Amino acid sequence: MTLSFIRVLFIIAGGVCGYYIGDITSQSYYGLAYGCLGSLIVIFIEMRLQRVSVRGLSSVVFGVLLGIIMAKLISKVLSLVTPDPYMLSIFELLLTLVFSYFGAVMALRGKDEFNIIIPYIRFKRQNIHEAIILLDTSAIIDGRIEDIYLTHFVQGRLIVARSVLEELQKLADSDNEIKRQRGRRGLEMVSKMQHNPKVDLHLHEDDSLPNQGVDQKLISLAKLMEAGICTVDYNLGRIASMQGIDILNVNDLAQAVKPVVFSGDVLDIKLVKEGKENHQSIGYLDDGTMVVVSDSRQLMGQTAKVIITSILQTQAGKMIFAKCVQ
Secondary structure (H helix, E strand, O other), X not given: OOHHHHHHHHHHHHHHHHHHHHHOOOOHXXXXXXXXXXXXXXXXXXXXXOOOEOOOHHHHHHHHHHHHHHHHHHHHHHHHHOOOHHHHHHHHHHHHHHHHHHHHHHHHHOXXXXXXXXXXXXXXXXXXXXXXXXXXXXXXXXXXXXXHHHOOOOOOEEEEEHHHHHHHHHHHOOOOHHHHHHHHHHHHHHHHHHOOOOOOEEEEOOOOOOOOOHHHHHXXXXXXXXXXXXXXXXXXXXXXXXXXXXXXXXXXXXXXXXXXXXXXXXXXXXXXXXOOOOOOEEEEOOOOOEEEEEOXXXXXXXXXXXXXXXXXXXXOXXXXXXXEOO
């Protein structure tokens, strides 16, 4: 159903209404002309409203229903002013026609999304995409996702599945002290994000996916909702990405935004321990990157000014080699 088709139908309907109204005064063809002209004026006004748009048959139905309701309300008000039932029926017909048309067109072109009845599923323009991100247990316990979200590097709606909450609760009730602390931290993070008005966080019931583990439920839910998964669990991320799901790994992001250093840069490094070679000592950058400094054993425990000589990229990360500045 296109806008052109709706406009043609509206012009025809306007002309028919004008014809029958003109027939009352024996000027049917004048009424037809005025009806078509009025329809064209309404369409011209509608074409000026280019900012309101949404696509989909369901949104058209919603708009038509809303237009009919508005026409009925105005008709009730007019009934107090115009006691003539014949004139009132004509006004009611015209109002229903005009408001139904405006409702359908505004529903098609409106930027507002109809997500009242079905959560997370929106009728919207095809060229607009809102991200939905599922948080797994590890990402919640890690806690960095809230700070990342507040910087707007990650945008969209954050979803916590019920199965993830249950897993956090099991951890919080565990006999193991470490697991208990992790579970409590995760529950505190969920509560904190829920009460933060800047974080769009929602809980989702995933009971429709029974007899599955938490990770498998997340994967199935991500496919169903066309969502991504935020995690720091390497194995979950690997399995989900193999099934075409977008993965947001917080560790990968942290690795990507580490400070960049180059050969020849001069740094102040605190030497904290001995290196493998007798003359080496080791220090660390603020992000934890290891710096191996040659000919510096005598400076152990001190902050030395060093110049970077080379950078080695390994699977575990970067390793920087340097020497003391004379």
